[in-house]
Amino acid sequence: MIPPALQAFSSSALPVLDIAGTIVFAISGAIEAARARLTIVTFMFFAAITGVGGGTVRDLLIGAPVFWMHTSIPITACLLSAIAVWFTPARFWPARAVEWFDGLGIAAYGVFGSAKALAYGIPLIPAALMGIVSACMGGIFRDVLAGVPSIIIRPELYVTAVALASGAYVSLTALGLSTTIAADLAVLAGFSLRAAALIKGLGLPHYKR
Amino acid sequence: MIPPALQAFSSSALPVLDIAGTIVFAISGAIEAARARLTIVTFMFFAAITGVGGGTVRDLLIGAPVFWMHTSIPITACLLSAIAVWFTPARFWPARAVEWFDGLGIAAYGVFGSAKALAYGIPLIPAALMGIVSACMGGIFRDVLAGVPSIIIRPELYVTAVALASGAYVSLTALGLSTTIAADLAVLAGFSLRAAALIKGLGLPHYKR
Amino acid sequence: MIPPALQAFSSSALPVLDIAGTIVFAISGAIEAARARLTIVTFMFFAAITGVGGGTVRDLLIGAPVFWMHTSIPITACLLSAIAVWFTPARFWPARAVEWFDGLGIAAYGVFGSAKALAYGIPLIPAALMGIVSACMGGIFRDVLAGVPSIIIRPELYVTAVALASGAYVSLTALGLSTTIAADLAVLAGFSLRAAALIKGLGLPHYKR
Numbered sequence: 168m169i170p171p172a173l174q175a176f177s178s179s180a181l182p183v184l185d186i187a188g189t190i191v192f193a194i195s196g197a198i199e200a201a202r203a204r205l206t207i208v209t210f211m212f213f214a215a216i217t218g219v220g221g222g223t224v225r226d227l228l229i230g231a232p233v234f235w236m237h238t239s240i241p242i243t244a245c246l247l248s249a250i251a252v253w254f255t256p257a258r259f260w261p262a263r264a265v266e267w268f269d270g271l272g273i274a275a276y277g278v279f280g281s282a283k284a285l286a287y288g289i290p291l292i293p294a295a296l297m298g299i300v301s302a303c304m305g306g307i308f309r310d311v312l313a314g315v316p317s318i319i320i321r322p323e324l325y326v327t328a329v330a331l332a333s334g335a336y337v338s339l340t341a342l343g344l345s346t347t348i349a350a351d352l353a354v355l356a357g358f359s360l361r362a363a364a365l366i367k368g369l370g371l372p373h374y375k376r
Numbered sequence: 377m378i379p380p381a382l383q384a385f386s387s388s389a390l391p392v393l394d395i396a397g398t399i400v401f402a403i404s405g406a407i408e409a410a411r412a413r414l415t416i417v418t419f420m421f422f423a424a425i426t427g428v429g430g431g432t433v434r435d436l437l438i439g440a441p442v443f444w445m446h447t448s449i450p451i452t453a454c455l456l457s458a459i460a461v462w463f464t465p466a467r468f469w470p471a472r473a474v475e476w477f478d479g480l481g482i483a484a485y486g487v488f489g490s491a492k493a494l495a496y497g498i499p500l501i502p503a504a505l506m507g508i509v510s511a512c513m514g515g516i517f518r519d520v521l522a523g524v525p526s527i528i529i530r531p532e533l534y535v536t537a538v539a540l541a542s543g544a545y546v547s548l549t550a551l552g553l554s555t556t557i558a559a560d561l562a563v564l565a566g567f568s569l570r571a572a573a574l575i576k577g578l579g580l581p582h583y584k585r
Numbered sequence: 586m587i588p589p590a591l592q593a594f595s596s597s598a599l600p601v602l603d604i605a606g607t608i609v610f611a612i613s614g615a616i617e618a619a620r621a622r623l624t625i626v627t628f629m630f631f632a633a634i635t636g637v638g639g640g641t642v643r644d645l646l647i648g649a650p651v652f653w654m655h656t657s658i659p660i661t662a663c664l665l666s667a668i669a670v671w672f673t674p675a676r677f678w679p680a681r682a683v684e685w686f687d688g689l690g691i692a693a694y695g696v697f698g699s700a701k702a703l704a705y706g707i708p709l710i711p712a713a714l715m716g717i718v719s720a721c722m723g724g725i726f727r728d729v730l731a732g733v734p735s736i737i738i739r740p741e742l743y744v745t746a747v748a749l750a751s752g753a754y755v756s757l758t759a760l761g762l763s764t765t766i767a768a769d770l771a772v773l774a775g776f777s778l779r780a781a782a783l784i785k786g787l788g789l790p791h792y793k794r
Contacts, residue, residue: 205738206789208745212737215714223646228432228442233646239710246710253792292448292455296424307521312725312735317521319421320414327417371415374462437641437651501657501664505633516730526730528630529623536626580624583671 185222185234185279186244191272192305193218193245197252198260199313207253213309214249215242220305225280225297229287266365270328274357277302277329278336278350291337298333299326324364327371332357394431394443394488395453400481401514402427402454406461407469408522416462422518423458424451429514434489434506438496475574479537483566486511486538487545487559500546507542508535533573536580541566602697603640603652604662609690610723611636611663615670616678617731625671631727632667633660638723643698643715647705684783688746692775695720695747696754696768709755716751717744742782745789750775 196217200210219235219242226233235241252260280301284294303318303326310317318325332353339349363369405426409419428444428451435442444450461469489510493503512527512535519526527534541562548558572578614635618628637653637660644651653659670678698719702712721736721744728735736743750771757767781787 201792203738204791204793206791208748208789209737210792212744227436227645228445230441230445232648236646236648236707236711239708242711242714289445290448293445293451296451311520311729312737314734314738316523319418319521320412320523326421330417371417373413373415374410374419375413436645437654439650439654498654499657502654502660505660520729525732528627528730529621529732535630539626580626582622582624583619583628584622 185276186241188272188276188279188302189218189222189241190244190248191268192221192276193248194252194260195265195269195306196245196309197249198265199309199315200249201252201257201260203313207249210249210253211246213312214252215245216312217305217309218242218245218248220308221276221301221303222280222305224304225283225301228300229284229289229297231283231287267362270361270365271354271358273302273325273329274332274354274361277332277357278353281333281336282340282346282350285337285340291341295330295333295337298336299329302329302333323368323370324360328357328361328364331360394485395450397481397485397488397511398427398431398450399453399457400477401430401485402457403461403469404474404478404515405454405518406458407474408518408524409458410461410466410469412522416458419458419462420455422521423461424454425521426514426518427451427454427457429517430485430510430512431489431514433513434492434510437509438493438498438506440492440496476571479570479574480563480567482511482534482538483541483563483570486541486566487562490542490545491549491555491559494546494549500550504539504542504546507545508538511538511542532577532579533569537566537570537573540569602693604659606690606694606697606720607636607640607659608662608666609686610639610694611666612670612678613683613687613724614663614727615667616683617727617733618667619670619675619678621731625667628667628671629664631730632670633663634730635723635727636660636663636666638726639694639719639721640698640723642722643701643719646718647702647707647715649701649705685780688779688783689772689776691720691743691747692750692772692779695750695775696771699751699754700758700764700768703755703758709759713748713751713755716754717747720747720751741786741788742778746775746779746782749778 193214196213196215197210199217200213205213222241223233223235225231277298279298281294281298283301284297285291289297306318335356336349336353339352340346344352402423405422405424406419408426409422414422431450432442432444434440486507488507490503490507492510493506494500498506515527544565545558545562548561549555553561611632614631614633615628617635618631623631640659641651641653643649695716697716699712699716701719702715703709707715724736753774754767754771757770758764762770
């Protein structure tokens with residue numbers, strides 16, 4: 168069931184991005200729970216659903232075993248992240264710092280999601296979308312459950328930065344670049360766009376027709 | 377993994393309904409984004425999630441490979457639908473015309489979803505429900521993400537029309553009718569009921585006990 | 586595809602909990618529809634999504650065939666539950682009685698979900714979480730679709746009681762207890778905690794840092 172290309176994928180540096188991205192998203196989920204003054208159990212629930220939600224949808228769509236079902240590491244990392252946020256004062260998690268951390272997380276996780284999809288034989292366009300799903304779906308679940316406007320609705324360059332990272336990775340590897348160089352360039356491009364959005368408040372134009 | 381009955385299914389006319397339904401739903405998703413004055417990236421996101429959402433849930437439930445993962449056509453159709461809606465004035469998409477178009481789409485997609493479920497060996501009652509899931513779940517995702525009351529809450533005959541189409545197809549084929557005749561009759565029945573609802577504002581009675 | 590440990594699981598008493606839990610959740614979904622004064626079709630939709638939603642997510646995550654796809658019994662039970670609620674006055678379903686019934690349902694279904702995950706070879710921590718997903722996700726879907734604050738947000742001991750039942754079952758079987766004794770003790774522990782919460786209004790402390 169696991170395609171041979173997956174071997175090369177597993178032995179590359181990419182899987183490291185997986186656990187790093189999971190922790191970044193888990194922390195952002197727990198912080199949302201902190202803002203809503205919820206309980207330790209809901210901290211854990213939000214951390215888990217935000218941390219593994221996007222990767223779970225990606226794995227179900229591409230037909231891969233769900234990544235946190237055959238090892239306890241990702242979900243344990245989410246639960247520990249929730250406990251860490253619970254036991255630290257809110258000022259330890261300034262919104263601005265979290266957003267920068269998250270900006271790196273979504274670019275890296277977008278590239279990772281697309282790389283995993285390609286390793287499972289998914290064509291270029293759906294593979295690029297799998298990067299966006301991986302990086303954004305956990306945050307969408309978090310926002311819908313918390314009842315706040317989803318990241319998908321905000322005009323800010325957020326999904327667009329992930330789309331740049333995922334699209335660049337898929338395009339560059341299709342052009343023959345090595346996965347390592349393509350991943351580095353793609354993460355850099357996506358994170359730079361997100362950084363520009365954070366610094367200058369860049370956003371996309373709204374529909375006005 | 378793919379049952380033999382699927383061969384006959386694939387060579388029938390039914391799969392044509394798949395891409396047509398996807399485009400109808402994608403346009404309705406992009407129009408929701410237009411009403412909320414969102415950006416081109418959110419247009420694409422809404423078009424994609426509305427266009428392929430219902431069929432994705434159906435495929436996951438019946439154990440089929442997710443239909444837009446092994447060909448780029450459905451998702452490309454969604455993205456192009458979003459671009460088309462973005463570049464045209466809102467008056468090109470009068471709510472009334474969209475509703476008629478959508479009424480045909482849900483009846484056809486409901487029949488298609490049930491037919492695919494039957495081809496995968498799903499029993500009659502769950503197969504009829506798979507038609508409803510296929511036709512309605514994308515719109516539910518669209519409404520939840522946009523924060524508007526879901527189609528499922530409205531009293532209007534909407535889900536009921538899909539249920540009629542799906543149920544009629546499953547019943548008629550179980551009675552021995554050919555898939556083509558059963559599909560034609562079922563789409564006609566579902567669309568007629570939806571048309572009656574649109575013309576006369578027909579709705580189901582509310583619970584009052 | 587089905588692991589051998591599943592044989593023992595299927596021949597134990599646990600699967601009985603499955604249909605009982607499904608009916609309890611279906612009734613709670615239909616009652617939510619009754620409170621919102623919806624129609625018979627939406628009663629059925631809410632009963633189905635609440636009744637089979639949690640178990641569906643569990644099965645997709647652990648890689649099992651979705652339980653209501655190869656037998657018509659669970660979904661038929663949901664539809665009949667909806668019809669039963671529709672035809673009885675609201676006073677037949679006092680909120681308090683439903684909550685006690687639901688408290689037993691979530692404890693039993695949490696244990697069942699974890700047992701099924703263990704039977705599919707899922708490690709302890711994710712398996713405990715699968716119990717929580719099985720018991721709580723249907724209610725979350727119900728609340729998100731109805732537009733009411735999700736059970737996950739309320740401070741009351743609800744998810745915590747499920748976590749106790751699931752965690753106790755996973756721990757006790759890991760320590761070598763028979764599945765029957767572990768299941769009995771775990772359901773008792775989870776239901777007792779939920780009962781204490783219902784009687785004394787017990788809740789978890791909120792984040793205040």
